[in-house]
Structure formats: structure tokens, C-alpha cells
Amino acid sequence: MFDYTRRLQLALGDTLRRSAMKIVAGVVIAIGAGFLIAALWTWLAYGLEWGSMFASLAIGGGFLVIGLLVLLLAKTPRHQMPTSDELKREVDMRVGLATDMATERARGEAARMVSMAESKLFSLFGGARKSARKAARTRRKVSAAANSNTGSMVKLLVAFGIGAAVASKLRGSGRDRDDEGDYDDDLT
Numbered sequence: 774m775f776d777y778t779r780r781l782q783l784a785l786g787d788t789l790r791r792s793a794m795k796i797v798a799g800v801v802i803a804i805g806a807g808f809l810i811a812a813l814w815t816w817l818a819y820g821l822e823w824g825s826m827f828a829s830l831a832i833g834g835g836f837l838v839i840g841l842l843v844l845l846l847a848k849t850p851r852h853q854m855p856t857s858d859e860l861k862r863e864v865d866m867r868v869g870l871a872t873d874m875a876t877e878r879a880r881g882e883a884a885r886m887v888s889m890a891e892s893k894l895f896s897l898f899g900g901a902r903k904s905a906r907k908a909a910r911t912r913r914k915v916s917a918a919a920n921s922n923t924g925s926m927v928k929l930l931v932a933f934g935i936g937a938a939v940a941s942k943l944r945g946s947g948r949d950r951d952d953e954g955d956y957d958d959d960l961t
Contacts (some may be wrong), residue, residue: 775860775863775864775867776855776859776863777855777859777860777863780852780853780854780855780859781854781855783851783852784850784852784853784854784855786852787850787851787852788850791847791848791850794843794846794847795843795844795847797843798840798843798844798847799840801839801843802836802839802840802843805836805839806832806836809832810832813828813831813832814828814829814832817831817832879928879929882928883928884916886928887915887916890915891912891915
């Protein structure tokens, strides 16, 4: 998974967590205000003889402080939202890694094919000294060409061309069958 998506998920989860904390804070404030206001107000107003105005001020101020504390706790995010530049950098890095892996794999395959060609070439030329020298020079040239970037690209292009020819042939044979079916329909 991309680091960008992981960080995006963490940031969204953090946003949801903080939103849930704000909702819980609101519910707590409402429940607390509902149950305790009546009892506390009665006790302050009549038990301590503060009167109705001072009892209401004390209760309202207490809940206001509790609510503000919960909002301050929910204000600070734990994970920052990732930027689009970070996504671009990560995609570029991953594409580069994939390209490097594909190139290395193609080079390995090319080296294997060159090795097979060399062994076939040596078996054809047999024990002749002149042929062996010629084959050795050819082998060095083929190895150098196969290990170069150009050699790797040529092999990839040849493989692509073969694939395109096979696909074209398969597509062409499908049309022939469709055409034959159309002729059969016209004859009946």
C-alpha cells in the first residue's frame, strides 16, 4: 500500500476520532447539565442560601469549563493530512523501482538467452579451432550487446513484436470464422 494512502487513512481516522470525542463531549455536557443542574441549583440556592442568580452562574460556569477542556483535548490532531506533492513523490519512487526491477529481469532473461545461443553455437562449430575463435569473438560481442541498454531494449521490442503478431493472427482467425458463419446464414 502506498504510504500516502496509509497516512490518509490515519488522518481520516484521527479526524473521525476527534469528531466522536466532540460528540461525546456534547452528550456529556448535556446529560450533566440536565441531571446536575436541578440538584446543584437547589442545593446552592437553598442549602447555601446563594440565591437563584449565583447558583445559576456557578453551575453554568462549571459546565462551561468542563466542555472547553474536552474541546481542547480534541483540537490537536495526531496525524497530519498528506499533501498531493507527497503522493507524486511516492508514485514516482514506486514507478522507478518497478522500472528498475523490469529492466533487471529483462537483462537476466537476455543473458540466459545469450548463454543458450552460445552453447548451441559452440555445439554447431564443434572442435574447429578457427571456428572456436570466431565463436568466442562473436560471444563477446553478443554478450556486450546483450548487457547494454540497447540490447535489452531490442529484446523487449522483439518480444513485443512477436506478441503483436500472434495477437493479430488470433484476431484474424476469429474474423474468418465469423465471415464463414455469415455466409452460412446467407445460404439458408
